[in-house]
Amino acid sequence: MRISELAGSSGVPVATIKYYLREGILQPGESRGATQADYGDAHVRRLRLIRSLVDLAGLPIARIKTVLELIDHPGDDLFETLGTAIAALPPYAPERVEYPRAEAAVRRLGWTYDGGFAATAQLDAALAAVEDAGIPLTDARLDAYGSALHHLAEFDVGEMPAPSSDGAAAAIEYAVLGTALYEPVVVGLRRLAHQDVAARLLRG
Amino acid sequence: MRISELAGSSGVPVATIKYYLREGILQPGESRGATQADYGDAHVRRLRLIRSLVDLAGLPIARIKTVLELIDHPGDDLFETLGTAIAALPPYAPERVEYPRAEAAVRRLGWTYDGGFAATAQLDAALAAVEDAGIPLTDARLDAYGSALHHLAEFDVGEMPAPSSDGAAAAIEYAVLGTALYEPVVVGLRRLAHQDVAARLLRG
Structure with a gap:
């Protein structure tokens, strides 16, 4: 799906999604040419987790990075x-x-x-x-x-x-x-x- | 005891004690002339409670007033x-x-x-x-x-x-x-x- 559709299905505004992409806490979509990217269910799940950590747990972005880094690379x-x-x-x-x-x-x-x-x-x-x-x-x-x-x-x-x-x-x-x-x-x-x-x- | 002694035994600065007196959350001392008042154990206890509510519980003064009002006049x-x-x-x-x-x-x-x-x-x-x-x-x-x-x-x-x-x-x-x-x-x-x-x- 496009970024606008990702925004629609997650309830997170496009500008906020772009901010998460710049901060590196949301993985980039699959590239579809110079100005478009394709997003999937993994992005929807990740956005939901980020929103829970931001809105519900009140975590600052730096702390969210720590948590997501551990989720992506949990170690042994x-x-x-x-x-x-x-x-x-x-x-x-x-x-x-x-x-x-x-x-x-x-x-x-x-x-x-x-x-x-x-x-x-x-x-x-x-x-x-x-x-x-x-x-x-x-x-x-x-x-x-x-x-x-x-x-x-x-x-x-x-x-x-x-x-x-x-x-x-x-x-x-x-x-x-x-x-x-x-x-x-x-x-x-x-x-x-x-x-x-x-x-x-x-x-x- | 004088206000300076109350400050010494409670660890609360005189200026802060005066602020609590102005806010009405610390009961006035017994008057000893125009510029002096006498404070006792009840004041030490009350100051300790106020400090716990301010420093440890993080309560704003308005909320502390509510609590102290109930302590002083608990009702039936x-x-x-x-x-x-x-x-x-x-x-x-x-x-x-x-x-x-x-x-x-x-x-x-x-x-x-x-x-x-x-x-x-x-x-x-x-x-x-x-x-x-x-x-x-x-x-x-x-x-x-x-x-x-x-x-x-x-x-x-x-x-x-x-x-x-x-x-x-x-x-x-x-x-x-x-x-x-x-x-x-x-x-x-x-x-x-x-x-x-x-x-x-x-x-x-």
Whole structure:
């Protein structure tokens, strides 16, 4: 299809598609002479992914490049690729050498600890904030949260598309969108769960 | 203590304290003549709460006023007061008449449904985003997330300070800070739980 048809079927304006082509995040169409190119289903899928990352996850173009580069060239170690892709998502916590709060929490839960995981820095910053506010994470709360969230993570990872002959693209896309777009779902459901429990307690 | 001593013991600069006094979010000190006032422990506690809401939760002054007004005058219905206080926290979803996605999810889980809860609008917007991205919330995922997050909410509400002769201030403060500051903890722990499950699956 032509670029105008690609715009029509994806809902993304031609000027925006040209911008993505210039930025190198959308693969060029097949050339049909000097001023025309032909686009296919792969372009429609890629545009949909870019729009999700831009509009829904709020990712800047540079971060989107990182994610797409990993999808196109995932390398041999899927675990490391997934970690690098998720690290492209906000929040961007300051890198430090040690994360004592996060390390203590993760070790208590018996989970894989790695100071190089971006989420380790994020968790450490979040734990410093609750400490500053006078509501530090107690062991009892950590145990309750840890077991509930591990249960949820088992479900999420169980649903991850297996790497296939097409490569790991579907798995990486699932991990990135599932992380960025499901966090607001988790937060919203947690608030509504609080309201449900509080309603039963306070209103009987 | 004098305002300079209040600044010293709270770590908040005098100019900022004066700004909070002008905005009416910090109660005035007891007058000691035309140019001096005396501040006490209640001022230290209030400043600490304001700083948590400003620095850690990122709340604008107008929203902080709402929260503090509820803490000072909680009314008779604690459930309604808590809901109004939590609604002062971001994200601020657009108000609509119907929230079909959130309503279907909450009803399936058998939780209290109320279209007036701010979190209903937030959840509906989050569910629209995952739908747009092509990874809609399935019933199986909803059931897994719902049960894990309800478990977590039972813990949270169980730790809420009971309303006492001093009023409901401690309960409201706990609910507001526990919501705003523990959401990044939940998100960080979820990402690390994903990495733990993925490490076991992919690295054995």
